[in-house]
Amino acid sequence: MRIGVLAKAAGVSVPTVRYYESIGLLAPPARQGGQRIYGSQALKALNLVRHCRELDFSIDETRDILASVQQRLPCNDTKSFAEKHLGSIRRKIAELRALETTVAALVSGCETTCCGSAAPDCVILQPGRGGT
Amino acid sequence: MRIGVLAKAAGVSVPTVRYYESIGLLAPPARQGGQRIYGSQALKALNLVRHCRELDFSIDETRDILASVQQRLPCNDTKSFAEKHLGSIRRKIAELRALETTVAALVSGCETTCCGSAAPDCVILQPGRGGT
DNA sequence: CTTGAACCTCAAGTGGCTTGAGGCCGTAGC
């Protein structure tokens, strides 16, 4: 199949497929008249890449996961990748929740205290209030 | 004061100050012998920028906030920026929580079902399970 | 044989900086 068919089947854009090839994430396929021709293995690989990206694994992690799949290693590595990833997702959530609390407090502070006064005096813009 | 003093006082790096100037976020200061010399106004502005960035406002939003401060506009705009921002923080949190649920389910699925089997068959890597 | 879609490569843009190369300025000690 040609690149457009492959891309559509995997739900990614054509330039993205070429990009993945350029960074060595997908193997360069055979060519016919200069155009890339893919087999079903390529679709499987691309589907896996997309799945990893949807789970928000980085390109480097995705590369490692692909390698362990292609070598049919036991899936302990996969699981430990996923666990590490889960940790970073949770850290990110914690950061964002702290930020949410801070910003929400500033907004309600503005509503009760300063709403309508001059911007330089607005509580939202006073330094040192943020829990960051 | 010179750029190093300013940067330290505001808690940002020297290249960051120059970067902010290059994108028009901070006004170009006077020069002595080619070197930038700043007054206390510049420190105030830079502190405000840093505060906005800590609250995770984008550079463009920060620019708008700076402008409204310098024009001493009433702070309703500031508040609506903050409210919009709060909305996007909450959306991001919701996304990440969904992702957390998905990945956590995959990890525990691997533990109970496939742990140790070949990576291509690991439940973590099966497409279509993710709620994304 | 011509149209038009799909393909090709290469380069640059996105955000918010950081890092590096290569060189100038200012001050302190000798």
Next chain:
DNA sequence: GCTACGGCCTCAAGCCACTTGAGGTTCAAG
């Protein structure tokens, strides 16, 4: 005066994961 050294200067490139654009080639249909 002279040298050493830190701090300053500009400009360019790197980071991540793509997207967008320019300009040209190939393929399938009519």
